[in-house]
Amino acid sequence: MTELSYLSAGPLSSVGTPTLWAVTIAGVLALLVLDFLVTRRPHEVSIKEALGWSAFYVALPLAFGAWVWSRYGSELGVQYLTGYLVEKSLSVDNLFVFMLLLAAFAVPAVLAQRVLLYGIAGALVLRAVFIALGAAALQTLDFAFLLFAVILIATAVKLLRDALSGHEQEVDINTMRSVKLLRKVMPVVDEYQGPKLTVRQDGRRALTPLALVVVAVLATDVVFAVDSVPAVYGITEDPYLVFATNAFALLGLRALYFVLHAALSRLVHLSYGLAIILAFIGVKLGLHWAHGIWAGVPQIPTLASLGVIIGVLVVVTLTSLRATRNRQPGSADVVAERQ
Numbered sequence: 534m535t536e537l538s539y540l541s542a543g544p545l546s547s548v549g550t551p552t553l554w555a556v557t558i559a560g561v562l563a564l565l566v567l568d569f570l571v572t573r574r575p576h577e578v579s580i581k582e583a584l585g586w587s588a589f590y591v592a593l594p595l596a597f598g599a600w601v602w603s604r605y606g607s608e609l610g611v612q613y614l615t616g617y618l619v620e621k622s623l624s625v626d627n628l629f630v631f632m633l634l635l636a637a638f639a640v641p642a643v644l645a646q647r648v649l650l651y652g653i654a655g656a657l658v659l660r661a662v663f664i665a666l667g668a669a670a671l672q673t674l675d676f677a678f679l680l681f682a683v684i685l686i687a688t689a690v691k692l693l694r695d696a697l698s699g700h701e702q703e704v705d706i707n708t709m710r711s712v713k714l715l716r717k718v719m720p721v722v723d724e725y726q727g728p729k730l731t732v733r734q735d736g737r738r739a740l741t742p743l744a745l746v747v748v749a750v751l752a753t754d755v756v757f758a759v760d761s762v763p764a765v766y767g768i769t770e771d772p773y774l775v776f777a778t779n780a781f782a783l784l785g786l787r788a789l790y791f792v793l794h795a796a797l798s799r800l801v802h803l804s805y806g807l808a809i810i811l812a813f814i815g816v817k818l819g820l821h822w823a824h825g826i827w828a829g830v831p832q833i834p835t836l837a838s839l840g841v842i843i844g845v846l847v848v849v850t851l852t853s854l855r856a857t858r859n860r861q862p863g864s865a866d867v868v869a870e871r872q
Contacts, residue, residue, distance in 0.1 A: 545668055548605050549773025557773075561657065561780050568650050568787060575643040575728055583791035590785025597781065601774070608835070612769035613778060615839040619768060619810065620782035622846060623761045625800070626807055627656070628790050630753050638746040640725075647728050648743065649787045652750035659754050660779040663762040668772040678822035681763035685815035688760045689808040696804040710752075712745050721745060760811065767814035767821075768835060799857040806849030810842055 549557075594617055602610025631652060635645055670677040715721070720739040726732050730744040765775045817838060823830040 545671055545770055545772060547771045547773045548601075548609065549771070549776075554773065557777060557780070561784070564784055565650075565654055565657070568653075568784075572647050572650055572787075573728075575641075575647065577642045578646055578788075578791040580791070583788045586788030587785060587792050590781075590788060593784075594781035597777065609769075609771070609774065611835050611839060612771070613774050615835055615842065616765040616768040616774060616778035617781060618839070618842055618846075619764050619814070620761060620778045622807060622810065622842070623757065623764065624782045624786055625789075625793070626803065627652075627753075627757055628786060628793065629803075630757075631750060631786075631790065632794070634746055634749050634753070638742055638749070640743070640746055644725060644728060644743060646787050646791070648746055648750060649790055651747045652754060653783050653786050655751040656754040656757065656783050657780060659758040660762060660783070661776065663758045664772055664775050664779065667762050667766050667775070671766070671770060675825075676822065678818045678825075681766055682815040682818035682822065684759065684763050685767065685811045685818065689812035689815065692804050692808040692811070696808065712749055715740060715745060715748055763818075764811060764814050767818045768838060800850065800853045801856055802849040802853040806845045809845050813841055813845075814838070 598610060598614050598617065601613045631649060634640075635648060640648055667677075667681075670680070674680070720734065720737070721744075722732060722734055722739050722741055724741075725743055726741045728743065729741055730747065731738050731740055733739070761779065762775070765778050769775060769778075817833045820830055820832055824832050
C-alpha cells in the first residue's frame with residue numbers, strides 16, 4: 534500500500550495532541566473575546582489603533598511558526614508558513630467582499646469593526662467544520678485529494694472568468710437569499726440601533742439593518758470556507774496546522790481592514806493571482822493523488838510551492854500598483870473603483 538493510500542484510509546498524522554488543541558482553541562477564543570471587548574463601545578478606528586493590532590496579529594502567527602519550526606522541524610515549519618501565506622492571501626479577498634457589503638448596507642463607520650468581528654467569528658466556526666469534514670474525507674475516501682483538486686481548479690476558473698468579465702466582487706443585497714429570507718420571517722427597522730441586532734417595535738421583535746449585514750457576511754463565509762480549506766490541505770495534511778493557519782489568518786482581519794481600506798481598490802490584479810495560486814495548488818493535489826497510484830508521477834515540494842505563491846503575490850501586487858499608480862482614491866472612492 535502506498536503512503537498516499539495509507540493516509541487516505543487511516544488516521545491522519547498530526548502534531549496536534551489533545552493538550553495542544555485545547556490550548557490553541559482556548560487562545561483563539563480568548564482573542565475573540567478580547568476583540569469583542571475592544572469593540573463593545575462603537576467607535577471609528579484610527580490608523581494608529583489599526584496598525585497596532587495588525588502588528589500584533591502578524592507577530593503572533595510568525596512567532597507560532599517559529600515555535601513549530603523549532604519543535605517539529607523545518608518541513609512542518611515550511612508547511613505552516615506556506616499554508617498561512619495562502620490563507621492570508623485568501624483572507625484579503627474576504628476583505629474586498631466585506632468592504633462591498635459594508636458599503637451596500639451603508640454601515641456606519643462606528644459599527645464597521647463589529648460587523649467584521651461577527652464575520653470573523655462565523656468564519657472560524659465554519660472553517661472548523663470544514664476542516665473536520667476535510668480530515669474525515671482524507672481518512673475515508675481514496676479520491677479525496679482529487680476531489681479537492683477539482684474544487685480548487687473550478688474555483689480558479691470562476692475567479693479568472695469573473696475577473697476577465699469585470700464582475701468580480703459584485704454585491705447585490707436585494708438578490709441575496711439570506712437577506713430576502715430574513716425580511717420574510719421578521720420585520721426590519723429602517724435605522725441602525727447602535728450594535729443591537731434586534732429591537733422591540735410596536736410590541737414585537739424586529740431586526741435592525743445590522744442583523745441583515747451580519748447574516749450576509751456569514752453567508753459569504755460559507756463560500757470562502759469551501760475554497761480555503763481544500764487550498765490549505767493542499768499544503769499540509771495535518772488538521773491541526775490547517776486549523777492554526779486559518780485561525781491566525783482570520784483573527785487579524787478586523788484590524789487589517791482599516792489598515793488596507795484605502796489601498797484595497799489598488800489591488801486590481803489580486804483575483805488573477807489568487808486564480809493562479811488556487812489552480813497551482815489544485816494541480817499539486819492532483820499530482821499527489823496520482824503519485825499514490827503511479828509512483829512515477831512527480832510531486833511538487835512544499836518549499837517550491839512557497840516560492841511560487843510568494844512570486845505570484847509579488848508580481849500581481851507590483852502590476853496592480855503600476856496599473857493604478859495615477860490613482861489617489863479616498864475612502865469614499867474605494868468601492869466604486871473596485872467595481
